[in-house]
Amino acid sequence: MMNYIYTLLLFVCFSSYSQNTFIGKIIDKESNEPVIGASIRILDSNNGTFSNENGEFQIILNGNNKSLTITHLAYNTVKLEITNNSSRIIILTPAVVSLPEITAGNPAINFINLVINKAIREKDEKHFYKSFYQKTSIGEGNYNKIHEMFFEMCWTTEGVQFWKPTKTRYAEKSKQRFTYKNFIYSSFLQSSIINKYYFFPLNTENPTDNYNYKIEKYINEGKIDEIVVIKCTPKKSIKSKTSFSGRLFIDTKNDILLYIKGVYDRPRNKKWKHDRVIEVSFEKVNNKPELKFIHIEDITTNVLTRKKSIERAWIYCISNIPKLSNGKAYKIDEIDDDLVFFENAPYVKNFWDNEIPIFHTNLEREIIEYFEKNGLFKGNL
Numbered sequence: 001m002m003n004y005i006y007t008l009l010l011f012v013c014f015s016s017y018s019q020n021t022f023i024g025k026i027i028d029k030e031s032n033e034p035v036i037g038a039s040i041r042i043l044d045s046n047n048g049t050f051s052n053e054n055g056e057f058q059i060i061l062n063g064n065n066k067s068l069t070i071t072h073l074a075y076n077t078v079k080l081e082i083t084n085n086s087s088r089i090i091i092l093t094p095a096v097v098s099l100p101e102i103t104a105g106n107p108a109i110n111f112i113n114l115v116i117n118k119a120i121r122e123k124d125e126k127h128f129y130k131s132f133y134q135k136t137s138i139g140e141g142n143y144n145k146i147h148e149m150f151f152e153m154c155w156t157t158e159g160v161q162f163w164k165p166t167k168t169r170y171a172e173k174s175k176q177r178f179t180y181k182n183f184i185y186s187s188f189l190q191s192s193i194i195n196k197y198y199f200f201p202l203n204t205e206n207p208t209d210n211y212n213y214k215i216e217k218y219i220n221e222g223k224i225d226e227i228v229v230i231k232c233t234p235k236k237s238i239k240s241k242t243s244f245s246g247r248l249f250i251d252t253k254n255d256i257l258l259y260i261k262g263v264y265d266r267p268r269n270k271k272w273k274h275d276r277v278i279e280v281s282f283e284k285v286n287n288k289p290e291l292k293f294i295h296i297e298d299i300t301t302n303v304l305t306r307k308k309s310i311e312r313a314w315i316y317c318i319s320n321i322p323k324l325s326n327g328k329a330y331k332i333d334e335i336d337d338d339l340v341f342f343e344n345a346p347y348v349k350n351f352w353d354n355e356i357p358i359f360h361t362n363l364e365r366e367i368i369e370y371f372e373k374n375g376l377f378k379g380n381l
Contacts, residue, residue, distance in 0.1 A: 023087040023359075026055045026070065028094065035072060035092055037279055037295060043067035043079070049357055050293055050316060058359045073219070073227060073249050073259050073281075097229075098221040108213040108230045112248075114255040116202055119157035119194040119289075127155045127290055128324060129317040131163075132357050135183055136364060138310040143367040144173040147183075147342060148356070148379075152324050153317075155291050159192035164329040169352055169379035170342030171371035180298070180311060181337045187313050188332040190278055190294050193257050199242040199264070201232045202257065210238040216247065226252045232262065242266045246278075256289045258282050273301040291317050318357055347377040 026035040034055025041048035042062065051057045059068070066082035075092035100107075131153050137145035150167040153160050180186060189195070194202050198210055207213075212233045219227040228250050234243035246262015259281050266274040277299070281292040294315040301308050335341075349372060360368065371377050 020061050021058055022061055022066075022068075022082055023058045024056070024090050025087075026051045026057070026090045026092060028075075029091045030094060035075065037281055037293060038070055038072040038075070038092065039292070041069045041071075043069055046319060049359070052314075052359050052361055053295070053312070054361050056359050056361065095219045097217040097219055099217055100215040106213065108215045108228075109208060111215075111228055111230060111250050111252065111255075112202065112207060112213055115250055115257050116194055116204065116207070118255045119202070119257070120204065122288060123157045123194070125156060125288070126161070128321045129153050129155060129291070130319050130321050132316045132318055133184065133187070133313065134356075134358060135187075135311060135313040136367075137179065138308075138312075140307050140309075142173075143363060145179075146171055146364070146367060146371065147338065148352070149184075149341065150355070152321060152329075154324060154329075155191060155317075157193040157289065159190075159195065160188040160332050162324065162329040162331060163188070164324050164327060165341045166325075167351065167355075167379075168342050169347060169377050170339070171368075171376040171378070173367070173371070173376065179309070181339075182335070183298075183311060183313065184338050184341075185332050185335070186298075187294060187296055187315055190280055190296060191291055191315070193282065193289060199238070199244060201244045201246070201248060201260070201262075210235055210243070219249075224253060227258065228252050234265075240267060251284055254284060254287045256282065256284055256287075258284065258289070268303060271303055273303055275299045275301075290320075293317065314358055316358055342379050347379055349377075 026038045027033065028035055034053070035051055036053050036055065038051040039048060040051065040057050040059055042059065045062065047059065047062065049057050049059050061082065068080040068082065070078040070080065070090060070092070072092060074095055076095055078090060078092060080090065129152065131151050133147070133149040133151060135147040136143060148169050149165055151163050151165045154162040192200065194204050196204055198205060201207060201211055212235060214231045216229045216231045219229065230248045230250065232248060233245050242264060244262055244264050246260065248257060249259035250256065251258050261279045264276040264278065266276070277297040279295040282289040283292045296313045298311040299308055
């Protein structure tokens with residue numbers, strides 16, 4: 001009955017889309033909760049996307065190729081034949097997991113060190129991507145900002161090194177009590193596999209000084225695609241500073257960080273409390289890691305009033321490119337105000353109606369329609 005209701009809702013919401021567009025929603029078989037960040041690919045094609053925070057996605061079907069592969073590290077892979085272009089609920093079954101054997105010492109630290117050492121060896125290898133950035137701002141329960149940007153980036157295991165915006169749009173409905181002026185830079189920091197900052201779970205100094213690591217489970221144990229899931233918790237010595245709590249998914253055969261999910265807890269001051277929820281996904285390519293996507297939710301709470309400001313952001317690597325195109329490229333910390341990239345260019349609606357690679361949620365579509373109706377959008381370099 002629940003799947004029927006989901007399908008009906010999808011049909012009502014998305015029936016106006018092109019006949020070449022397939023719309024889906026991905027849910028967990030056991031919890032019926034949406035699955036965020038699942039990879040949806042057209043078989044034998046470079047075309048693909050990811051499911052949004054509601055588990056929803058849309059993908060353009062090319063010609064007769066209507067076979068989809070849906071993958072997520074924590075779930076069994078699903079291959080789907082599309083017989084028609086109607087909307088569909090897709091159910092993922094959690095992957096079979098194994099609990100670790102009790103051993104002397106701490107094997108989790110060995111996995112952590114192997115990943116760090118490999119990332120250090122490969123830190124000078126540059127990867128170039130055509131990418132997409134989206135940020136929405138919610139103040140006191142209301143959507144009031146949206147930033148969207150296509151850009152090119154140069155990435156290494158130490159994170160984004162250079163980037164170049166190509167198309168942007170920006171709209172603001174109302175001012176927020178608290179706002180980040182350099183959220184792009186802050187988001188790019190999360191692209192690192194290794195980082196010099198002490199609060200990163202894979203820092204290049206000595207991560208075991210600040211964090212406890214424990215193997216929680218294995219996925220596909222004993223197979224070529226075996227993954228170890230390691231729980232990371234801060235030690236008492238760091239809890240009064242910025243610290244991370246979460247899980248690291250590591251490819252045990254190739255010493256590659258594949259996925260990180262958790263929360264950065266920042267020290268509160270007299271007025272504000274800050275928390276950052278992150279998901280970062282990497283992909284194994286030729287037995288080396290490449291960035292896939294970042295999803296961030298920053299929650300800022302006024303300590304006195306308890307009112308919240310929420311910033312949500314996606315960074316999605318659409319495709320590999322040979323190098324950055326000609327023109328000005330920025331270091332990640334070169335600009336301290338994001339509006340430099342959004343304020344002073346004409347807005348071209350048709351481009352944004354057709355090019356967004358991550359499916360907007362219903363709420364996002366509503367606020368975009370409001371912004372467009374009231375002529376609030378700026379941008380499009």
